Each structure stands twice: as structure tokens, then as C-alpha cells.
Amino acid sequence: MKRIENGARRQVTFSKRRKGLFKKAAELSVLCDAQIALIVFSPQGKLFQYFSSSSSSSSNIGEIIERYRESTKETRISIDNAPPQYIQRFKYDITMMLKQIEMLETAQRKLLGQGLGSCSLQELHEIDRQLEMSLINIKAKKEKDLLEENATLREKCGVRQNEQVLVPRKQKEEIERKKKKERCMDLVETDLFIGLIPPPSRYS
Numbered sequence: 001m002k003r004i005e006n007g008a009r010r011q012v013t014f015s016k017r018r019k020g021l022f023k024k025a026a027e028l029s030v031l032c033d034a035q036i037a038l039i040v041f042s043p044q045g046k047l048f049q050y051f052s053s054s055s056s057s058s059s060n061i062g063e064i065i066e067r068y069r070e071s072t073k074e075t076r077i078s079i080d081n082a083p084p085q086y087i088q089r090f091k092y093d094i095t096m097m098l099k100q101i102e103m104l105e106t107a108q109r110k111l112l113g114q115g116l117g118s119c120s121l122q123e124l125h126e127i128d129r130q131l132e133m134s135l136i137n138i139k140a141k142k143e144k145d146l147l148e149e150n151a152t153l154r155e156k157c158g159v160r161q162n163e164q165v166l167v168p169r170k171q172k173e174e175i176e177r178k179k180k181k182e183r184c185m186d187l188v189e190t191d192l193f194i195g196l197i198p199p200p201s202r203y204s
Helices: 007-032 061-080 084-111 121-157 169-194
Strands: 036-041 047-052
Touching (some): 047 061
Antiparallel strands (some): 036 047
8 A cells, every 4th residue: 555646636536535534433333323523634734623522421532632632641640650570571572572573574574676786596496485475375365355256247148157059059069160270271271391392382
């Protein structure tokens, strides 16, 4: 996934996705009686906002944001008052997560063919193996989708699974005769060329 370079397409996508996001938020609020606040700024800096209140209270977006601030404030206070060993463990987990993210990003770049200069021969073999496995999985998924699409089309057309389209016997025999005739003509012309005898013109 990357940024849409075309400005018009980017604006259309922003509008569609924003409306979809607000719609999902409204559905979540109604289904689960949840309080939701959304703030979106367009690339031009225009503000779009959505908020919903639960059936038990009538709040606005300001009250929901203030509730969020109070909640995060309590979390910050609880972290500041935590024992030193807890904070050290928290910092260690953050460091390890950052290292894992960096490793995953490096592996992704290598799979895309970037930054291969520092790779050993063994690493290149491993990347090649992973790409082959990915290609096998992609082909298997593609074949499965094609079979499902074929089954759907057969069902729409009223054709059974093992049923084949029948060609009339006379038409089939005519096709076979034409194929045999073409093969014979190819053999004759080949023999003439091999014997250094120029092939007769069909129009002489």
C-alpha cells in the first residue's frame, strides 16, 4: 500500500473512505451503544468530524475528547508511579519491538529485491526459496479461484460438473480430416526441401 500519486484519484479515494469510516463508526455506536469521536483533516486542511453518543447520555465531541484526556492522564500517572523494575521492563519491551520491526522491514525490502548487496550466498538462497514458496501459494490460490469461478459459470449456464460440450460427429470427423491433410502437406514439403528439389508452386 502506498500513497496515491494522482491528485484527483487521491481526493476521490479520500472522500469515499472517509464516508465509509464514518458509516462504520455510526454502526458501531448503534450496535454496541458506544461513544465514538472521529476527527479527520483533509490534505487541504479541511476538518471533518463525527461523534456519537450512547443512548444513556447526550454528549458532544468535546465531552468525548475530554473523557479521552482524563483516561490517558490516569494512564500516564499510573506509569509514572510504577516501580522502577516495571518501567525498565516496559522500556526493554519497546526496544525489542523496535528491533523486530526493523528486522521485518529489512526482510521485506530484500524480498522486493532491495538492499541485496550485503546478503551472503546462503541468504540469497533462502530469499529465493521464500519467493518460490510464495509463487507456489499464489498459483494455488489462483487455480482455486479459477475453479470456483468456472463452477459458478457452469451453475449459471446450467452445465453439470462432469458434462462437456458435445461436438457433432460429422463436424468432428471433418476437423480430423483437415488436420490429417495439413500434416500430410507439411511432410511432403519437408521431403522436397530435404531432397533439394524446389517445391512446385501451387499456382503454376
